[in-house]
Amino acid sequence: MNKKITAAALAMALGAAFATVSTTAAAAEMGGKEKCYGVALKGKNDCKAGAGTTCAGTSKVDYQGNAWSMVPAGTCEKTESKTSATGYGQLKAFKEKQA
Amino acid sequence: MPTPLPLVPQLRGASAPTLKIQLPSRAGLGLKPEHFQEILSTLPDLGFFEIHAENYMVDGGPFHYYLTRIREHYPLSIHGVGLSIGGEAPLDLAHINRLDKLLDRYAPASFSEHLAWSSHGHVFANDLLPISYDQPTLQRVCEHIDQVQTHLKRQMLLENPATYVEFATSTMAETDFISEVIRRTGCGLLLDVNNIYVSCINHHRDPYAYLRALPHAAVGEIHLAGFAEDIDAAGDPLLIDSHGSPVAQAVWQLYQYALDCVGSVATLIERDNNIPPFDVLLAEIQQAEHLLRTSDSAVPIAQETAA
Amino acid sequence: MNAQFFEALLDPGLLPPAGLTTWNSSDPAARFAVYRNNVIVSLIDALADTYPVTQALVGEEFFRAMARLFVRQEPPRSRVLAFYGESFPAFIETFPPAASVPYLADIARLEMLRVQAYHAADAIELPADVIAQSIARIDELPELRIKFQPSVGILCSPYAVVSLWAAHQGITDISTVDPDVPENALILRPQLDIEVIRLTNGASSFIALLLQGKSLGAAHEAASLAADFDLTDILGLLIQTQAISSMKIH
Numbered sequence: 001m002n003k004k005i006t007a008a009a010l011a012m013a014l015g016a017a018f019a020t021v022s023t024t025a026a027a028a029e030m031g032g033k034e035k036c037y038g039v040a041l042k043g044k045n046d047c048k049a050g051a052g053t054t055c056a057g058t059s060k061v062d063y064q065g066n067a068w069s070m071v072p073a074g075t076c077e078k079t080e081s082k083t084s085a086t087g088y089g090q091l092k093a094f095k096e097k098q099a
Numbered sequence: 100m101p102t103p104l105p106l107v108p109q110l111r112g113a114s115a116p117t118l119k120i121q122l123p124s125r126a127g128l129g130l131k132p133e134h135f136q137e138i139l140s141t142l143p144d145l146g147f148f149e150i151h152a153e154n155y156m157v158d159g160g161p162f163h164y165y166l167t168r169i170r171e172h173y174p175l176s177i178h179g180v181g182l183s184i185g186g187e188a189p190l191d192l193a194h195i196n197r198l199d200k201l202l203d204r205y206a207p208a209s210f211s212e213h214l215a216w217s218s219h220g221h222v223f224a225n226d227l228l229p230i231s232y233d234q235p236t237l238q239r240v241c242e243h244i245d246q247v248q249t250h251l252k253r254q255m256l257l258e259n260p261a262t263y264v265e266f267a268t269s270t271m272a273e274t275d276f277i278s279e280v281i282r283r284t285g286c287g288l289l290l291d292v293n294n295i296y297v298s299c300i301n302h303h304r305d306p307y308a309y310l311r312a313l314p315h316a317a318v319g320e321i322h323l324a325g326f327a328e329d330i331d332a333a334g335d336p337l338l339i340d341s342h343g344s345p346v347a348q349a350v351w352q353l354y355q356y357a358l359d360c361v362g363s364v365a366t367l368i369e370r371d372n373n374i375p376p377f378d379v380l381l382a383e384i385q386q387a388e389h390l391l392r393t394s395d396s397a398v399p400i401a402q403e404t405a406a
Numbered sequence: 407m408n409a410q411f412f413e414a415l416l417d418p419g420l421l422p423p424a425g426l427t428t429w430n431s432s433d434p435a436a437r438f439a440v441y442r443n444n445v446i447v448s449l450i451d452a453l454a455d456t457y458p459v460t461q462a463l464v465g466e467e468f469f470r471a472m473a474r475l476f477v478r479q480e481p482p483r484s485r486v487l488a489f490y491g492e493s494f495p496a497f498i499e500t501f502p503p504a505a506s507v508p509y510l511a512d513i514a515r516l517e518m519l520r521v522q523a524y525h526a527a528d529a530i531e532l533p534a535d536v537i538a539q540s541i542a543r544i545d546e547l548p549e550l551r552i553k554f555q556p557s558v559g560i561l562c563s564p565y566a567v568v569s570l571w572a573a574h575q576g577i578t579d580i581s582t583v584d585p586d587v588p589e590n591a592l593i594l595r596p597q598l599d600i601e602v603i604r605l606t607n608g609a610s611s612f613i614a615l616l617l618q619g620k621s622l623g624a625a626h627e628a629a630s631l632a633a634d635f636d637l638t639d640i641l642g643l644l645i646q647t648q649a650i651s652s653m654k655i656h
Contacts, residue, residue: 011547017638017645018645021646044451044452044488046371048324048372050443057446057447063501063502068503070471072468074463074466075573079581158528159526160526161524188408226441226448228415263438264427264434264441266425303429333433337440
């Protein structure tokens with residue numbers, strides 16, 4: 001790409017971006033990019049002791065291939081299987097909910 | 100029987116010009132991120148807040164934002180949980196420097212750590228592990244405390260531990276060990292009344308006698324917390340220092356006795372597990388404040404000075 | 407003494423260290439187990455606090471069993487636990503029982519980026535006139551190096567990491583998310599709240615190149631190869647989220 005053209009393209013884009021942001025106070029939706037917040041964190045260093053009723057510290061269960069019987073059993077069970085279509089439809093629906 | 104303590108010259112720390120503990124003789128609370136906003140919006144009437152130092156050894160973000168604002172309204176106590184003062188290895192200099200930076204930034208009224216160890220090699224266990232009460236360990240703990248007080252240019256408080264096992268190698272009582280550390284290093288005592296109760300039940304001792312055996316004049320702060328109940332292999336009670344329930348009645352009684360011995364001293368309510376609504380903790384604060392006020396006018400029980 | 411005690415803490419196959427005593431001569435193993443439990447449980451709890459969505463996806467029982475193996479294999483190397491478990495995503499990726507949830511490791515990566523953004527150094531505000539001055543010096547624009555706030559992180563994934571994560575924040579229903587749609591995430595903390603923003607392929611490669619220290623012109627040229635790249639759009643986002651900390655020639 002020609003350097004002068006690049007410079008001009010950059011200047012135009014930067015100018016337009018700057019103007020858009022300055023004029024739209026709540027431009028929360030830029031190109032369908034959802035903004036999400038999560039929950040706050042705890043402090044992880046502590047001086048308490050866990051109650052001694054669990055056996056987490058003494059359990060000898062290890063992953064030995066066949067010795068492991070647990071399977072993931074959470075919200076992953078509700079997700080679409082890998083064999084579904086491209087999923088473009090679902091993604092679009094998600095965007096629309098956000099708008 | 101404990102062997103007589105040999106005469107050992109005092110370490111530098113005992114005479115070093117250290118910043119002394121200045122917490123107000125009131126009740127305070129362990130600061131939890133869950134309560135940041137409520138504290139700032141209501142500014143509850145309590146004596147001080149205490150933080151675990153390591154949680155604030157991060158570059159920026161909400162922890163520092165809220166602590167800075169809360170510090171503007173309250174005295175602060177910084178309580179370390181990871182220095183491993185009782186460990187066999189030399190102290191972690193990088194960690195002491197992190198502490199130094201944190202103390203500089205927040206100018207706390209008090210800094211305290213535990214009589215315990217928590218790391219070995221490069222691994223950190225995140226637990227307060229017990230030590231053997233013998234001469235080599237005593238020497239090491241004193242050197243470590245001296246190093247900390249010299250580096251931080253302030254007196255530190257040492258907390259008596261909650262323990263679940265004892266060592267065959269121990270040659271002295273825990274109270275004698277702690278008293279000697281205080282005598283040699285000039286550090287203060289963080290009297291954890293719950294730990295006294297927990298350890299004394301776990302090792303079949305009299306918590307009142309334990310309390311009497313400590314140097315009362317060195318106490319700079321008191322901790323109160325709740326414990327969990329379990330049993331050992333023989334079916335005898337085994338109490339766990341869980342910080343997950345209200346302060347037990349037996350611990351309140353022992354606290355009253357501690358105030359009779361020591362006088363009115365800054366008292367922390369610790370709650371690190373099953374954290375209840377802020378009001379519930381404030382009620383415990385008020386209970387402690389009530390006992391502090393009534394003990395304020397009383398004359399402390401005279402203590403025989405150690406030989 | 408310390409070594410034997412410590413090894414037995416983390417390895418339940420070992421006997422408790424010799425030399426432990428109890429007042430009633432009961433088996434010290436039951437009492438030593440209090441320490442074993444506390445080490446393991448407190449570290450699993452630390453992981454659960456960092457990886458809540460990872461836990462929700464596989465369920466608490468599976469998560470804690472997997473975390474327990476990780477804790478034994480990779481106990482903390484730092485006394486500061488804020489970032490404990492940085493290698494947990496890599497562990498998940500090679501943990502066969504988690505293979506049925508192929509996107510799990512990337513969700514964990516996103517959650518660790520959030521924790522890093524949470525504790526990162528606070529943003530340095532870009533002076534208001536810096537952008538205007540940059541536009542004025544048009545010839546220098548392609549040579550400009552853009553630096554980002556310390557909290558800024560990027561994740562490019564073959565899975566719908568942002569949508570899956572958002573589904574656990576009450577924003578959308580997880581059953582409407584196809585996990586196999588590639589998504590890219592921008593993670594940053596303008597003030598106190600962390601933002602997780604979905605990016606196009608072009609936008610994420612543009613930011614990734616700038617993060618590597620490439621000039622604005624070079625990053626633009628390379629990112630333009632992506633069909634979905636929109637320069638105005640991504641610059642607007644970066645300005646709006648105050649992601650930029652400096653714009654300089656060197």
